[in-house]
Amino acid sequence: MSTTSSQSVSNPPATKGGAAAVYIDERLASSNFTKRLLDKVFPDHWSFMLGEIALYSFIILLLSGTYLTLWFKPSMTEIIYNGSYMPLKGVKMSEAYSSTLDISFDVRGGLLLRQIHHWAALFFVAAVSVHLLRVFFTGAFRKPREINWVIGTLLLVLAILEGFAGYSLPDDLLSGTGLRIAEGIMQAIPLVGTYLAMFLFGGEFPGTDFIPRLYSIHILLVPGILLALVTVHLIMVFYQKHTQFAGPGRTESNVVGYRLFPVYMAKAGGFFFIVFGITTLIAALVTINPVWMYGPYTPSQVTAGSQPDWYIGWLDGAVRLTPNWETNAFGHTISWNLLIPALIIPGIMFTALGLYPWIEAWVTGDKREHHLLDRPRNAPTRTGLGVLALTFYLILWISGGNDILATAFHLSINQITWSFRVLLFVAPPLAFVVTKRICLGLQRRDNDKLLHGYETGRVLRLPHGEFIEVHEPISTHAAAVILGKEDIAPLALEAAIDENGVRNPKAKKNATRARLSSWFYSDNVATPTDEELKAALEHQAHALHEAQEHSGAIEGH
Amino acid sequence: MAISRRHPAALFAVLAVALGTTGAAYAAVSAQAAPKATVASATQVDQGKQLFLEGCSSCHGMAAQGSSDGPSLIGVGSAAVDFQVGSGRMPMAGPGIQAVARKTQYNTSEIAALAAYVASLGPGPSIPTAEMVNTSGADLAMGGELFRTNCAQCHSASAKGGALSQGRWAPSLMNSNNKDVYEAMVSGPQSMPVFSDKTITPSEKKDIMLYLSELQKNESPGGFSLGRLGAVTEGLFIFVGGMAALMIVAVWIGARAR
Numbered sequence: 150m151s152t153t154s155s156q157s158v159s160n161p162p163a164t165k166g167g168a169a170a171v172y173i174d175e176r177l178a179s180s181n182f183t184k185r186l187l188d189k190v191f192p193d194h195w196s197f198m199l200g201e202i203a204l205y206s207f208i209i210l211l212l213s214g215t216y217l218t219l220w221f222k223p224s225m226t227e228i229i230y231n232g233s234y235m236p237l238k239g240v241k242m243s244e245a246y247s248s249t250l251d252i253s254f255d256v257r258g259g260l261l262l263r264q265i266h267h268w269a270a271l272f273f274v275a276a277v278s279v280h281l282l283r284v285f286f287t288g289a290f291r292k293p294r295e296i297n298w299v300i301g302t303l304l305l306v307l308a309i310l311e312g313f314a315g316y317s318l319p320d321d322l323l324s325g326t327g328l329r330i331a332e333g334i335m336q337a338i339p340l341v342g343t344y345l346a347m348f349l350f351g352g353e354f355p356g357t358d359f360i361p362r363l364y365s366i367h368i369l370l371v372p373g374i375l376l377a378l379v380t381v382h383l384i385m386v387f388y389q390k391h392t393q394f395a396g397p398g399r400t401e402s403n404v405v406g407y408r409l410f411p412v413y414m415a416k417a418g419g420f421f422f423i424v425f426g427i428t429t430l431i432a433a434l435v436t437i438n439p440v441w442m443y444g445p446y447t448p449s450q451v452t453a454g455s456q457p458d459w460y461i462g463w464l465d466g467a468v469r470l471t472p473n474w475e476t477n478a479f480g481h482t483i484s485w486n487l488l489i490p491a492l493i494i495p496g497i498m499f500t501a502l503g504l505y506p507w508i509e510a511w512v513t514g515d516k517r518e519h520h521l522l523d524r525p526r527n528a529p530t531r532t533g534l535g536v537l538a539l540t541f542y543l544i545l546w547i548s549g550g551n552d553i554l555a556t557a558f559h560l561s562i563n564q565i566t567w568s569f570r571v572l573l574f575v576a577p578p579l580a581f582v583v584t585k586r587i588c589l590g591l592q593r594r595d596n597d598k599l600l601h602g603y604e605t606g607r608v609l610r611l612p613h614g615e616f617i618e619v620h621e622p623i624s625t626h627a628a629a630v631i632l633g634k635e636d637i638a639p640l641a642l643e644a645a646i647d648e649n650g651v652r653n654p655k656a657k658k659n660a661t662r663a664r665l666s667s668w669f670y671s672d673n674v675a676t677p678t679d680e681e682l683k684a685a686l687e688h689q690a691h692a693l694h695e696a697q698e699h700s701g702a703i704e705g706h
Numbered sequence: 707m708a709i710s711r712r713h714p715a716a717l718f719a720v721l722a723v724a725l726g727t728t729g730a731a732y733a734a735v736s737a738q739a740a741p742k743a744t745v746a747s748a749t750q751v752d753q754g755k756q757l758f759l760e761g762c763s764s765c766h767g768m769a770a771q772g773s774s775d776g777p778s779l780i781g782v783g784s785a786a787v788d789f790q791v792g793s794g795r796m797p798m799a800g801p802g803i804q805a806v807a808r809k810t811q812y813n814t815s816e817i818a819a820l821a822a823y824v825a826s827l828g829p830g831p832s833i834p835t836a837e838m839v840n841t842s843g844a845d846l847a848m849g850g851e852l853f854r855t856n857c858a859q860c861h862s863a864s865a866k867g868g869a870l871s872q873g874r875w876a877p878s879l880m881n882s883n884n885k886d887v888y889e890a891m892v893s894g895p896q897s898m899p900v901f902s903d904k905t906i907t908p909s910e911k912k913d914i915m916l917y918l919s920e921l922q923k924n925e926s927p928g929g930f931s932l933g934r935l936g937a938v939t940e941g942l943f944i945f946v947g948g949m950a951a952l953m954i955v956a957v958w959i960g961a962r963a964r
């Protein structure tokens with residue numbers, strides 16, 4: 150690649166590529182920009198590739214989706230199916246469903262593309278979610294990346310919505326059942342719910358307007374917003390630079406890694422093809438959403454084992470767990486059984502998710518910029534909170550499959566539901582405590598390794614008969630990783646009355662904060678100080694030396 | 707070569723013969739499997755009564771009038787007995803939420819005798835004749851519609867079965883033959899409703915049987931079916947299979963970087 154500057158007009162570049170670069174440079178004055186772009190450095194860690202998986206599955210979705218739009222007909226017009234799938238021949242159905250059958254059975258490569266599209270959708274939301282977990286557990290959301298975290302939260306919500314919209318388009322029995330539930334949830338919104346549902350569905354459910362509307366939302370509106378937000382998201386990663394884990398030579402003010410060009414680009418490009426390849430392989434081998442088996446949607450039918458895609462499963466589970474509560478007030482029925490699980494709980498969860506960077510900063514009082522990542526064990530309270538939320542989510546998720554569990558393990562669905570109701574409140578706090586313990590244990594082990602070296606597994610017998618295991622100092626890399634941990638003291642409690650005898654009006658609020666901050670930090674295990682470390686290293690060297698001498702003596706006999 | 711000179715029609719001739727014999731054999735076998743619901747002989751009823759007193763009366767009462775341990779069987783008809791005893795659900799092993807299908811405890815003629823005895827107690831749906839479960843000429847698509855409308859809410863659209871309340875379940879229908887399906891419909895075992903000839907006509911019953919035998923072929927045009935359990939197994943697969951594979955690759959690429 151040429152790094153020619155604009156002055157090079159006078160001495161023309163030797164290669165064709167160089168000429169092209171100059172051509173573009175002269176018109177876009179981009180050489181400086183391009184050069185800076187290509188010299189950008191990216192740190193390396195496998196977990197930084199999770200965002201890439203999300204990005205690539207999004208691209209696969211756009212490509213495969215475009216192919217599907219060539220054949221799919223978003224229309225509720227009733228027709229008689231006359232395609233090649235015999236068990237449905239002659240059945241009345243919507244054009245939406247019949248065109249989905251056509252894609253599956255009569256369009257060349259249609260079934261493969263349908264399956265690629267659907268598997269990629271599952272991949273997309275899965276990758277986004279795991280990427281979110283990595284950003285959370287490493288503390289990458291801290292200043293200055295809070296805004297990007299919020300954009301990320303929006304991306305997650307949109308990804309889920311987009312998936313649900315797609316799942317609902319074919320108008321088969323499962324998607325219709327899902328939409329019916331979505332309509333019920335809309336109607337549960339007090340006062341405006343019924344109007345909202347009427348407005349969206351253009352009248353009574355299911356009606357003929359909704360599928361075409363959903364189609365515009367699914368192929369235009371949401372992907373458009375997603376694309377725009379993903380772009381902003383990546384530009385921000387770019388400008389704020391990627392975070393990195395602590396290690397030798399890595400500081401808060403540098404980035405150690407590979408240039409964007411050529412190493413990082415080659416790796417990223419290669420990885421794109423791997424993601425595409427694995428998605429295609431799965432799609433070619435494994436069925437997903439066999440709509441032909443569910444039949445066309447009719448409000449009078451429902452099938453056992455109706456399940457939404459995995460990312461909606463937790464909402465379905467929340468609905469399944471909530472008891473049948475309703476209140477009648479002023480001639481209106483408030484359906485708590487839908488309001489709580491489908492609107493209030495997700496509302497709280499997504500709000501808490503989006504605001505988490507600020508919540509943590511407020512609790513810890515930490516307003517500094519962070520470009521070095523935390524190892525999850527070094528932020529035990531955050532890690533514990535994350536596992537708490539994850540446990541809550543997982544229990545809801547499993548509850549969404551309570552009927553499948555009941556069938557598979559011959560359990561009573563009622564007992565399962567009750568157990569999960571109890572677990573939903575008991576397990577998350579327990580998970581918090583256990584996770585925090587584990588983190589603190591790992592911190593202690595790290596300190597141990599630092600101070601006493603690692604166990605080599607070599608055992609020596611000393612002259613007086615004692616056996617000792619030889620410890621050797623850990624590598625400088627490992628030591629740098631451990632020493633990358635920051636010890637932060639909890640906020641100090643401010644006096645309620647200052648030295649002049651004046652009452653501090655903020656004392657009460659500050660006291661709560663100090664307490665929270667001490668809850669967040671206080672039982673952290675302190676990293677050894679420089680002196681302790683120096684002393685320990687000397688001791689290690691001495692012990693090692695002695696051991697070797699003795700072993701020499703034994704061998705000499 | 708001899709092979710290349712063989713007349714192309716030979717293949718079709720062989721196929722036709724093969725199909726013909728299979729069809730004839732099948733007809734013969736299925737005619738045997740569904741004994742003709744002829745008028746039971748008095749000796750058969752007596753034999754049935756004897757068997758009943760030994761094996762069933764402890765729960766259903768000496769005259770099949772019912773007891774606290776089992777319902778009255780007067781008027782349930784021979785179809786119910788053939789279904790319950792033929793599938794090994796009766797005699798029930800012990801108290802339970804739902805009688806479990808086990809190994810059949812009686813041979814064919816004993817089952818016929820038990821059925822004849824119960825049928826003699828009062829009129830009820832009888833064991834179908836071979837004609838009644840012969841699905842040739844039935845309407846496949848209609849069967850699908852009827853199945854999804856009447857059966858899928860319990861047995862699931864893929865006939866893989868499903869959970870009902872309080873630990874009850876609707877079993878998978880992947881191994882049920884036409885006679886089972888017919889008898890289950892007319893007798894309505896346990897939590898399953900009765901589908902009399904008024905709700906689902908005899909010819910519609912045939913449509914359902916035909917559709918079920920189509921499902922039982924277990925064809926899966928899209929590849930592995932993941933047990934046909936729908937989105938739950940698909941969701942598990944994307945994490946355990948898909949994400950895991952990609953993360954292994956990511957770790958591998960990451961490790962190269964060092």
Ligand code: HEM
Binds near residue numbers: 198200289393
């Ligand atoms: C459409 C979905 C998304 C795509 C395509 C995407 C893509 C990416 C990519 C490629 C990176 C850089 C590599 C990496 O750190 O993995 C990144 C970084 C980041 N993402 Fe996402 N992301 C998405 C959703 C999310 C979500 C749901 C969140 C959290 C709520 C989030 C928060 C972040 C943050 C804070 C960074 C900066 C990380 C750092 O510098 O260490 N993203 N994203």
